[in-house]
Amino acid sequence: MKTVAIINQKGGVGKTTTAHALGTGLHLTGYRVLFVDLDPQGNLSYIVNAAPQDLAALDVLQQNAAITKVIQHTDQGDILASSPALTGADITITGSGKEYRLRDALENIQDSYDYCILDTPPALGILTVNSLTACHDAIVTAQADVFSLQGISRLYDTMETVKQYCNPSLTVKGILLTRYSQRTIISREVTELLEQTAVQLNTKLFTSKIREATAIKEAQAMRQSIYSYAPGSNVCLDYMAFVEEYLSQNS
Numbered sequence: 001m002k003t004v005a006i007i008n009q010k011g012g013v014g015k016t017t018t019a020h021a022l023g024t025g026l027h028l029t030g031y032r033v034l035f036v037d038l039d040p041q042g043n044l045s046y047i048v049n050a051a052p053q054d055l056a057a058l059d060v061l062q063q064n065a066a067i068t069k070v071i072q073h074t075d076q077g078d079i080l081a082s083s084p085a086l087t088g089a090d091i092t093i094t095g096s097g098k099e100y101r102l103r104d105a106l107e108n109i110q111d112s113y114d115y116c117i118l119d120t121p122p123a124l125g126i127l128t129v130n131s132l133t134a135c136h137d138a139i140v141t142a143q144a145d146v147f148s149l150q151g152i153s154r155l156y157d158t159m160e161t162v163k164q165y166c167n168p169s170l171t172v173k174g175i176l177l178t179r180y181s182q183r184t185i186i187s188r189e190v191t192e193l194l195e196q197t198a199v200q201l202n203t204k205l206f207t208s209k210i211r212e213a214t215a216i217k218e219a220q221a222m223r224q225s226i227y228s229y230a231p232g233s234n235v236c237l238d239y240m241a242f243v244e245e246y247l248s249q250n251s
Helices: 015-029 043-047 057-061 084-092 098-107 126-134 146-165 185-200 214-221 234-249
Strands: 002-007 033-037 072-074 077-080 115-119 137-142 171-180 205-211
Touching: 002 015, 002 126, 015 033, 015 043, 015 077, 015 115, 015 137, 015 171, 015 214, 015 234, 033 043, 043 214, 057 084, 057 098, 084 126, 098 126, 126 146, 137 146, 146 171, 146 185, 171 185, 171 234, 185 205, 205 234, 214 234
Parallel strands: 002 115, 002 137, 033 077, 033 115, 137 171, 171 205
Antiparallel strands: 072 077
16 A cells, blocks of 8 residues: 655645545546545545544544544545544644554555555644655645745655654655646746755656636535546646656656
8 A cells, every 4th residue: 555645734735635636536547545634624524425423533543443443435435534633633642653653553454455645734743744654655735826935845844854763765756736827927937946946855846737726616515526526627637637647656
């Protein structure tokens, strides 16, 4: 099982949308996919129609429940769902080896899935550290604005620390531009700067760029993937191209 973390400590940059589109795209391609929703807002859990239940991701991270007892099965893939209790994770996930809780849990289901897609919270706390420790690949989502540039540098410092102490095999697969508009000057200028930043961070800017689209919000409101809700839309084609580009890196 290959574990992929979709990450950025800045909110509103398409992490959940990208996690859902990547995981669902892989699922439709025929791969066995597990989603892990570590964002207390639980948007990914909502989109894939996860049912409210007593046990959720935090119970696994606190070692109070086996992951096999908590995973839910949905039409869009299996999911280890979020819960509002994740907001207190930095306080409640304690003790020796707390950075490895997710990795240890996922090791118990290595043969059950081909891909595990992690949706991370907009923060650099214990949940993000667990995600980076557990994953093989990290994909950074960003918008074409100056704040994304600032945030990526801080995020990179965290990833380098995790790589040094917890996960030497961590690979940053690339930066994915979301909510992109090639018609604006600022988008073109920041894209060039992000390409330079990616080179400095020993990664790349994905060729695929995800355009701004109302269809994404509509699909999420209907609890559908963009592939089923608006299969002919530009944003659907963008995400299909991204899934293909990601898979081509692993072939």
